[in-house]
Amino acid sequence: MIPRLRGRTAREVGRPAPAGFDRRLIAPMALGSVLNPVNSSMIAVALVPIGVAFGAPPAETVWLVSALYLATAVGQPVIGRLVDMYGPRRLYLTGTALVGVAGLLGALAPSLGVLIAARVLLGFGTSAAYPAAMRLTRSEAERTGRDSPAGVLAVLAVANQTVAVVGPALGGLLIGAGGWRAVFTVNVPLSAACLVLGALRLPRTETRRRSVDLPGMALFALMLVALMLFLMDPRGDRWYLPVLSAAAAAGFALRELRVPDPFVDLRVLGGNGPLLATYLRQLLAYTTSYTFMYGYTQWLEQGRGLSASTAGLLLLPQSAAALVVSALSGRREAVRSKLLVGSVLQVAGCALLLLVRAGSPLWLLLVAGAVLGVPQGLLGLATQNALYRQAAPERIASAAGLLRTFGYLGALAASAATAGFYPHRADTAGLHGLALFMLAGSALLLATTLPDRSLGRLSPRPTSTPGKD
Structure with missing residues (x-):
């Protein structure tokens, strides 16, 4: 028998592991986790040239954005469950390899349909790295007996936010240098770098053969895709989509409550109120964040009459505030404090938008963005750290994927x-309507956080004692 060494075997460990968190893991973790935001953000500047190339209207090119969202929303928890079952290494390598294949397919795509298929593959491929990173963070805590992941999780958050900010600029440079196909081609060297780093640095893990709940995964996918398709274009003549989603949800619940090793353990999840609250806070926080990003940007161009480049510059304070706050506060978990401060500032920022008019001075527009940038940096870190503490260790990857969903x-x-x-x-009346919508969501976020004293008592889970199985 080969003795277990806290997630690795004696034969698999070719050199002594460091006493603390293995920093060799950070590079593949961070690089893999940015594949999704870089592909989400670069496409924004490529939609117009792609539409021109294929003679497609915006109503069709928008599927290049939606396809990635659909694939990743389904793929993150599904692949996360496979990471929990089979270890992070093989899923990380498989996913990042798929990113390279999708990049080549997109670079050579002869039609918009093939290009959309490439985006679907990109969505699934980029869904592996973040759950794998969360699994690795948990494994390192068990190996070392030291459970202090805040700094590592902050690195992931800052890397993702940085790439999301520079993504459109990077996409513009690539298109200027090699046309819109370069936005897909860049995935090939990124995939190669992930494969090399992953093969060299990610540990092999022992796994036991276990059954995969394919029917549960299929029902989950059907439930989510039908719901998301309706949310993308909610119209009365699409009534069958929420009905289909509800039917799939009922079938999914029946299935998961009956199988011994379900895809999502609804009994455990249903009894984990703090984790369910974290998922709700993630939904509320990101609804406000994306509403501001979509709605405010359009208003700056149409309601305020600014050029696209000037509107982009006016959003820089928001991005800068989010990055600075993430970097400065990342090493301390302080989940409840971050949620409280973030939700209060979201309420303040949304109220500030009610004062904005077409003739408002530029400084007010800059301040509004900066105020809403601070909670963007705080809330993502808070929900990520909360999930790490609240999720069952053996299901941390699938729980992390569901958080992304x-x-x-x-x-x-x-x-x-x-x-x-x-x-x-995008007129001023519409912006004020959106501000009230965001204000309601932010107030609900604050209302779910303020009375929750359990957030202040989040503490490291017990880890295995070094030297013992």
């Missing part, structure tokens, strides 16, 4: 709200 649902809710309040153009 709730963020994507927030993005789709924001998109639907923006379309509802801007039926014809």
Whole structure:
């Protein structure tokens, strides 16, 4: 028998592991986790040239955005469950390899349909790295007996936010240098770098053969896709989509309550009120964040009459505030404090938007963005750290994937709200309607946080004693 060494075997460990968190893991974790935000953000500047190339209207090119959201919303928890079952290494390598294949397919795509298929593959491929990173963080805590992941999780958060900010600029540079296909081609070297780093640095883990709950995963996917398709374009003649989603949800619940090893353990999840509250807070926080990003940007261009480049510059204080706050506060978990401060500032920022008019001075527009940038940096860190403490250790990857799914649902809710309040153009009345919508969500976020004293008592879970199985 080969003795277990806290997630690795003696044969698999070729050199002594460091006493603290293995910093060799940070590079593949961070690089893999940014594949999703870089592909989410770069496409924004590529939609127009792609539409011109294929003669497609915006109503069709928008599927390049929606396809990625759909794939990642389904893929994150599904692949996260596989990470929990089979270990992070093989899923990380498989997912990042799929990113390279999708990049090549997109670079050579002869039609918009093939390009959308490439975006679906990108969505599934980029869904592996974040759950794998959360699984690795938990494994390192068990290996070392030291459970202090705040700094590591902050690195992931800052890396993702940084890439999301520079993504449109990077996309513009790539398109200027090599056309819109370069936005897809760049995934090939990124995939290669992840594969090399992953193969060299990610540990192999022992796994036992276990059954995969494929029917549960299929019902979950059907439930989520039907719901998201409706949220993307909520109309009366699409009534069958929420009905289909509800039917799939009922079938999913019956299935998961009956199988011995379910995809989502509804009994455990239903009894974990703090984790369910974290998912709700993720939904509320990201709904407000994406509503501001979509709605405010459009208003700056149409309601305020600014050029696209100037509107982008006016959003820099928001991005800068989020990055600075994440970097400065990341090493301390302080989940309840971050949620309280973030939700209060969201309420203040949304109220500030009610004062904005077409003739408002530029300094007011800058301040509004900066105020709403601070909670963007705080709330993401808070929900991530809360989930790490609240989720069952053996299901941390699938729980992390589900957290991302709730963020994507927030993005789709924001998109639907923006379309509802801007039926014809992004005018000031519509912006104020969106501000009230965001204000209600932010107030609900504050209301779910303020009385929750359990957030202040979050503490490290017991980890295995070094030297013992």
